[in-house]
Amino acid sequence: MKNIRNISIIAHIDHGKSTLADRLIEKYGSLSSRDMQDQVLDSMDLERERGITIQAQTVSLEYKSNSKNYTINIIDTPGHVDFSYEVSRSLSACDSALLVVDATQGIEAQSIAHTNLAKELGLKIIPIINKIDLPSANVEQVTDDIIDLLGCEKDQILKASAKTGEGVDKIISAIINRVPPPEGNSDLPLQALIFDSVFNPFRGIETYFKVINGKIKKGQTIKFMATGKSYVADEVGTLKLEKVSKNLISAGDVGYLITGIKNAKEVKVG
Secondary structure, X not given: OOOEEEEEEEEOOOOOHHHHHHXXXXXXXXXXOOOOOOOOOOOOHHHHHHOOXXXXXXXXXXXXXXXXXXXXXXXXXXXXHXXXXXXXXXXXXXXXXXXXXXXXXXXXXXXXXXXXXXXXXXXXXXXXXXXXXXXXXXXXXXXXXXXXHHOOOHHHOEEOEOOOOEOHHHHHHHHHHHOOOOOOOOOOXXXXXXXXXXXXXXXXXXXEEEEEEXXXXXXXXXXXXXXXXXEEOOEEEEEOOOEEEEOEEEOOOEEEEEOOOOOHHHOOOO
């Protein structure tokens, strides 16, 4: 569990959250260059058409450092004000947030709103100045603005270009070294936080969750506390770009659950 990192990416709309997620997945995910596409986490047609993220998406990356294998669970959140509820429930499943700020635009309204929410939840915030490759980038001014917002030191602010991939290695290093591992105990009774669900026409509701304590096993009977109903875990697994079925998911990790539920009202987020 000490080698797990659960992070979220937050920012104002169009500051480069999804593009940064693309670069991280391209470099450290299991996606071939042939399958790579812009906004790879944006699965809805409307998201691709408008270039915005509406529904929070989750992906798990594998990273090796100093002979240790790390699992990094990334939740890419919407930046638009209309989808702020998606942000709040996604952040609840994380231990840290990457705050992405456009070097040409500076800190904007949703950057502040999401940052305040992350602070309320006690998350470690890693600030990143994005789009430093643009001629109009004003890195020094944006650096001062971030220091005013977070009260951090100048050397704690990372500089990157999600478009070119510059600075991505330093971001991964910061995630490993500065983000705390999740708290929890695999030996305690099962507790899990549901942060999202989607409807699969063939398999019913797919529930996305973070295990707080205990373990979830395939075939185990799961009780949903919000409704008091119990179901059998037909399938559990982790969220790579494709779902990866597993027999067991333990405390600290993020995964999915399929129980055959057909009614979305039976899966209460939070």
